Amino acid sequence: MTMQDRKLMIQQAFDTVARGYDHPSLAFFPETAKRLLEHLNLNDDAHLLDVCTGTGVVALGAAEKLTSGKVTGIDLSSGMLQQAQAKAVQRQLDNIEFIQMDLEQMTFPDQHFDAATSSFGLFFLEDMVQALSDIVQRVKPGGRIAISSFFGDAFSPMADLFMNRYEAFGRETTPLSWKRLSTNDQISALFRHVGIESVSIYHEPLGYYMESAQDWWDIVWNAGFRGLLNQLSQQEQIEFKQQHMKEIAALSEHDKLWLDTGVLIAVADVSMP
Helix, strand or coil, rough: CHHHHHHHHHHHHHHHHHHHHHHHHCCCHHHHHHHHHHHHHHCCCCCCEECCCCHHHHHHHHHHHHCEEEEEEEEHHHHCCCCCCCHHCCCCCEEEEEEEECCHHCCCCEEEEEEEEEEECCHHHHCHHCCCCCCCHHHHEEEEEEEECCCCCCCHHHHHHHHHHHHHCCCCCCCCCCHHHHHHHHHHHHHHHHCCCEEEEEEECCEEECCCHHHHHHHHHHHCCCHHHCCCHHHHHHHHHHHHHHHHHHCCCCCCCEEEEEEEEEEEEECCC
């Protein structure tokens, strides 16, 4: 698969899940956004760039905090941006704009923003170093950068069962994207590659007990896993769900199943010249 093909697949997957991306089963997204913004601790008049903004969870939270500032959110997926814009209108926020834009082809001037964020976005990029470098380039010296990713074995063992079942359907798999940024060392190394030696990394041990196997399927169907399911035929999707749900139900046969959604949040300052 070429880089462009992979990018198109990701874009189409998130267009597909856009309407369900704010499902209650994905509550770890708004909770992470809340904690990321607390760690970022911006001045009220800051101009924030939110990259891979999705349905605007971080961007909207920031716009509510930045009473004298403004927020610009960008994403590849028009479907996600439509949801973000609708929420901005509903909340009557006039200090926020959403733009369909490729992170790898940003048109903003250098040193244009006071801060930048990317929540659960960088690990989708083939070249994470270049992506982070492009973001840093748009932030003023003395500004701040914050990113988030899932921690360690988040979603295990459910995610492992999903991938094993997907392989059983004769489809090729690659390691889960977030595994590329799931440890402190990986995140620190990424920042070092763009010239930032000092980064504060916070482990947020999020999670909840699922009521049933359906809770897990709600996550699969409304988030990134859907991109893989889109590669199956309709009949294969039906068979996959039946078989996979049986596996998940077996895990929670006697007790409610704990879903680990722990995250890492990294915050760093952009060096002064």
